[in-house]
Amino acid sequence: MKPKENIHKKNRSLIAKVLFVVLCLLCLTPLINPPIALLMGVAVAQITGNPFEKISGKAVSWLLKFAVIGLGFGMSVSSALQAGKDGFILTVSSIIATLTLGILLGKLFKIDKKIAQLISSGTAICGGSAIAAIAPVIKANAKQISVSIGIVFLLNALALFIFPVVGHFFELTQHQFGVWSAIAIHDTSSVVGAANEYGNEALQTATTVKLARALWILPISVLFAVYKSGSVKKVKVPYFIGLFILAIIVNTYVPGIESVAPHIVTLAKIALTVTLFLIGTNLTYSSLKKVGVKPLVLAVLIWVFISVASLTIIMQTVA
Numbered sequence: 403m404k405p406k407e408n409i410h411k412k413n414r415s416l417i418a419k420v421l422f423v424v425l426c427l428l429c430l431t432p433l434i435n436p437p438i439a440l441l442m443g444v445a446v447a448q449i450t451g452n453p454f455e456k457i458s459g460k461a462v463s464w465l466l467k468f469a470v471i472g473l474g475f476g477m478s479v480s481s482a483l484q485a486g487k488d489g490f491i492l493t494v495s496s497i498i499a500t501l502t503l504g505i506l507l508g509k510l511f512k513i514d515k516k517i518a519q520l521i522s523s524g525t526a527i528c529g530g531s532a533i534a535a536i537a538p539v540i541k542a543n544a545k546q547i548s549v550s551i552g553i554v555f556l557l558n559a560l561a562l563f564i565f566p567v568v569g570h571f572f573e574l575t576q577h578q579f580g581v582w583s584a585i586a587i588h589d590t591s592s593v594v595g596a597a598n599e600y601g602n603e604a605l606q607t608a609t610t611v612k613l614a615r616a617l618w619i620l621p622i623s624v625l626f627a628v629y630k631s632g633s634v635k636k637v638k639v640p641y642f643i644g645l646f647i648l649a650i651i652v653n654t655y656v657p658g659i660e661s662v663a664p665h666i667v668t669l670a671k672i673a674l675t676v677t678l679f680l681i682g683t684n685l686t687y688s689s690l691k692k693v694g695v696k697p698l699v700l701a702v703l704i705w706v707f708i709s710v711a712s713l714t715i716i717m718q719t720v721a
Contacts (some may be wrong), residue, residue, distance in 0.1 A: 418450035422683070429676045436595035437562050439675045443682020444559065452683040459684070465677040467642040473594065473609050474649025475663040476602075482610045482650050493615045493713060496585050496708055497622070499527035504704045516542045519626070520550035521605050521701050525708065528616040529554045529589030535619045539627045543582045552693045553701045555685055558592040562678070567584050572717065576600065576655025580607025582716050584615060586709040591677050598671060614645045 420689055421566060429439050464510050501522050508518025524533045525596045537547045537682065565587060569579040587593045590612055597608035653663050 414450075415453065417488040418453045421450060422446060422453055424681060426676060430672055431680045434675055434679075436598060436675050438676045439679040440562055440595070440682045443679040444685050445682075447686045451686065453509060455684070458680045462572055462591075462677055462680045465673045465680070467645075469594065469670045469673040469677060470590060470613065471642060471645045471649050472666045472673065473605070474646045475653045475659070475670075476667040477606050477610065477650045477653060479650055479654045481606055482647075485599065490614070491609065492546060492581065492585055492712060493618070496712055497526045497615070497618055497712070500704055500708050500716055501622070503707060504700065507700050507703060511700060513696050513700055514546060514548035516546045517549055517697050518700060520534045520546060521553060521697060522704065523622060523626075524550060524588055525555045525701065525704050527557060527618050527622060528612065529587075529592075531590065531616060532619055532622070535623050539623050548689075549693055549697055551710045552689055553698055554588050555681065556693070556698075557692055557701060557705055558587065558589045559682070559685060561587045562592045562595050562599075568713075569600055574717070575721065577607050578716050578720050581611055581720055582713055584608045584611035585716075586705075586711040587704075590616065591674065594674055595678055597672070599665070604658055609646075611644055 425442050429442075434442070446452065486497055504522025504525060504558075507513075508515065508522070520533045520537060520542060523536045524530065526532070526636070533547065533550050533554065536552055537550075538544075542550075547559070562581075565583055569582070574582065580597055580603065583593050583596050583600075587596060593608050593612045594605065597604040653659055
């Protein structure tokens with residue numbers, strides 16, 4: 403490489419890093435909300451790329467866990483139990499229906515069986531987390547995992563903008579929207595982001611119902627392990643959900659916590675905003691191009707099915 407080309411490459415790398423850090427810091431301020439943070443991340447992905455790809459990948463996982471646990475300090479045991487109760491039957495029925503439909507459509511479209519299983523599980527339970535948990539159980543390879551996660555990330559990004567608009571159009575209550583977003587949006591990050599835009603009550607309901615839904619990773623993973631010749635030893639338990647429940651208990655029963663809890667919730671929301679920015683930086687055109695038409699059609703069809711069906715039921719049965 404010529405000296406001038408080397409200098410230009412270093413300068414571009416430096417500019418990319420500075421821009422990334424500046425935008426990331428901007429996400430720590432009240433000026434940026436979750437949807438805008440996601441858009442900023444997507445823009446960075448197309449223009450300069452993510453200069454800290456490996457670090458940000460690990461950061462997303464930890465920041466999202468902190469955000470979810472922190473949001474527990476804004477909830478009470480009674481409200482959490484009510485939200486969980488309202489969403490339980492809908493959660494179970496939607497998981498069964500989505501998995502069944504996804505696997506059947508996968509066979510109809512002649513899509514790779516493991517990709518269909520991963521997409522169906524991610525749509526039915528909790529997006530990337532479900533895919534990451536089930537992938538080793540069914541022995542999915544790197545390509546199958548990347549295609550499935552790429553689709554989930556794309557639809558998550560769309561959901562963050564579409565769901566609040568639809569919620570306001572149908573005049574959903576805070577509680578209705580919280581249940582709907584938890585049932586119909588794939589990943590916890592976008593569920594919390596969309597609900598946060600809709601209102602505080604929607605955020606509390608959505609977080610509780612979504613995490614109760616995420617617990618189904620365990621039985622579904624075991625089911626795949628038994629019937630798909632996987633290994634039960636590879637099943638992962640989402641431990642941070644236990645910490646979320648503990649945070650709710652502490653917030654309800656520990657004296658004096660009310661002076662600290664609002665600050666923890668604020669930090670959790672900031673962590674969510676940064677998380678969505680980092681997720682956006684991985685949504686490059688090249689990564690989405692690898693997805694393929696058939697898996698994308700499958701994912702959209704089962705997503706539309708669960709979104710429309712759950713919205714219809716919620717509007718008729720949930721106050």
